[in-house]
Amino acid sequence: MLAIACLSQKGGVGKSTLSRLIATTYAKAGWSVKIADFNTKQKTSVDWAAQRLDQALAPEIRAEAFSNVKLAMKDDVDLIVFDGKPDSEASTLEIAKSANLILLPCGVTTDDLMPQVKFAHELVSRGIRRSDILFVLNKTLDSAVAIQDARNFLLDAGYQTARTDLPARTGYQMAQNSGRALTETPYSSLNDRAGELAQEIVDQLTLVTT
Numbered sequence: 001m002l003a004i005a006c007l008s009q010k011g012g013v014g015k016s017t018l019s020r021l022i023a024t025t026y027a028k029a030g031w032s033v034k035i036a037d038f039n040t041k042q043k044t045s046v047d048w049a050a051q052r053l054d055q056a057l058a059p060e061i062r063a064e065a066f067s068n069v070k071l072a073m074k075d076d077v078d079l080i081v082f083d084g085k086p087d088s089e090a091s092t093l094e095i096a097k098s099a100n101l102i103l104l105p106c107g108v109t110t111d112d113l114m115p116q117v118k119f120a121h122e123l124v125s126r127g128i129r130r131s132d133i134l135f136v137l138n139k140t141l142d143s144a145v146a147i148q149d150a151r152n153f154l155l156d157a158g159y160q161t162a163r164t165d166l167p168a169r170t171g172y173q174m175a176q177n178s179g180r181a182l183t184e185t186p187y188s189s190l191n192d193r194a195g196e197l198a199q200e201i202v203d204q205l206t207l208v209t210t
Contacts, residue, residue, distance in 0.1 A: 001073065003080045004205060005099035009119035011086035013112060014105035014138035014166070016044045017176065018201075019083040020061070022103075024181035025198040026079050027059040035063035036072035037083045038091060045083045052179030069094045096128050101205045104159075105138040108150035117157045130158060134204055136197065137165035162204075164197040 004022055006015040019035050027033045037045040049063035063083075066072040069091065073080060082095045096102055102123070106116040120133055135154050140147055147165055154161045166172070166182070172194075175185040182194035 001077060001080060002205065002209060003073070003082065003099040003101075004201070005082040005084060005095050005102045007082070007084040007092060007096060007102060007104060007119070008086050008106070009115040010112075013086075013107065013116070014136070015086070016048070016083050017138065017166070017172075017182065018103050018105055018136060019045055019081045020048060020176065020181045021183065021194060021198055022201060023061050023063075023079075023081045024059070024183065025195075025202065027061055031078040032076075033061065033079045033081065034075055034077045035061065035081045035083055036066045037063055038066055038072075038085045038095065039083065040065045040067055048176065048179055055179050057179055057184075067091065069098055073098065093123070093126055096123050096126075100132070100209050101201070102128065102133045103136055103201065104133060105136045106150075107139050108137060108141075108143075108146045113150060113153055117154065117159070120157070120159055131160075132208055133159055134201070135159050135161040137161060139168040140165045141168060162197055162200050164193065164200055166194065166197060 006018045008015050023033045023035050035045045037043055043065050045063045046065050049061050084092050084095050104116050106112045124130055137150055151161050171185040171187045171190045172182050183191045185191055
């Protein structure tokens with residue numbers, strides 16, 4: 001079993017968005033996939049998967065709520081996607097140690113970048129390899145300067161960032177509201193953009209596991 005973790009120090013940065021994108025991408029490639037939703041109060045990924053099932057969207061994506069990492073990993077699947085809680089408590093560290101690749105989504109403002117970089121530093125101080133951490137810029141606006149400044153900030157902090165960022169678009173929001181992933185909007189340009197990011201993540205997982 002391979003594992004990808006989507007983690008953050010704060011909520012609302014795109015953990016569930018990335019979890020859904022990854023799970024859908026691998027499921028469409030024929031992998032057996034499960035999202036382990038550790039936000040047991042909100043259960044956003046669980047609710048999303050249920051909505052997807054209600055609408056008979058293919059492929060079906062399994063999602064379950066967990067508070068225990070070992071229990072989450074008992075299932076026999078090809079890939080488990082951890083949708084973590086927005087904090088750095090013990091369960092989050094255990095998730096990070098169990099994952100092959102850790103994705104840290106964030107926006108481009110200092111208010112978004114600083115908490116995630118501090119969180120990444122904390123993970124590294126606890127034994128996580130920097131090479132296993134990939135930042136993803138999410139909800140970006142139409143400012144190439146702001147995006148590049150964010151990339152430079154993360155590079156100076158010692159972390160790699162996905163080349164493809166995800167812009168704030170209504171099409172992405174509407175797709176997720178209807179049980180779809182970012183590659184399943186009615187707009188080919190948005191689907192292609194999300195697909196490029198998904199491929200980067202696939203390539204990065206292959207790199208760190210070979």
